[in-house]
């Protein structure tokens with residue numbers, strides 16, 4: 001990059017210091033929260049001089065041995081519950097990354113900010129003002145979101161989506177009787193819908209623009225994932 005906006009430096013304790021080179025400092029609430037989130041994420045990182053290598057979680061030295069597997073089994077330690085999200089190749093990377101972060105609970109909802117000890121005036125969902133803003137509310141249960149999932153299911157001619165979490169949303173394609181191609185398209189539709197819900201939420205909060213289901217389903221500009229959303233819906237119908 002010709003003109004970096006900052007660089008990471010290691011201080012004497014091995015902690016990461018960020019040296020910012022701003023063109024313009026963060027000012028809006030969103031920018032400041034995102035910066036705080038970034039600092040929070042890299043705050044626990046310790047840089048060292050050694051080369052990266054794989055570590056075995058079952059042993060404190062990181063070395064694999066049959067004995068350590070046996071001991072893990074004996075202690076009933078199981079890491080298989082760690083969710084590995086499949087990448088969806090046909091949707092923009094930002095939608096994949098967004099879905100991945102949403103599943104991990106790392107989207108900057110009101111409750112997530114409060115949990116990071118960031119001062120937030122109100123953690124209530126600004127869209128309906130009736131519940132705390134957490135992932136499941138925003139992406140699954142909020143009435144606006146429910147309408148979107150109903151609309152997606154109707155358009156794709158699949159049963160109503162029986163989901164309770166972001167992970168359920170990312171897996172539901174496997175449970176609604178789709179062939180492999182349709183699964184892949186449906187998967188991307190879910191990702192873009194989640195990203196669009198978040199965008200609608202931000203537009204309401206930061207630009208005072210009311211969230212409308214129609215806007216999510218409309219075809220936007222070229223760089224807009226909504227465009228691929230519209231195309232995907234049409235492609236889905238065509239492929240079935």
Ligand SMILES: [Zn+2]
Pocket residue numbers: 125126127128129130131137142143
């Ligand atoms: Zn709400």
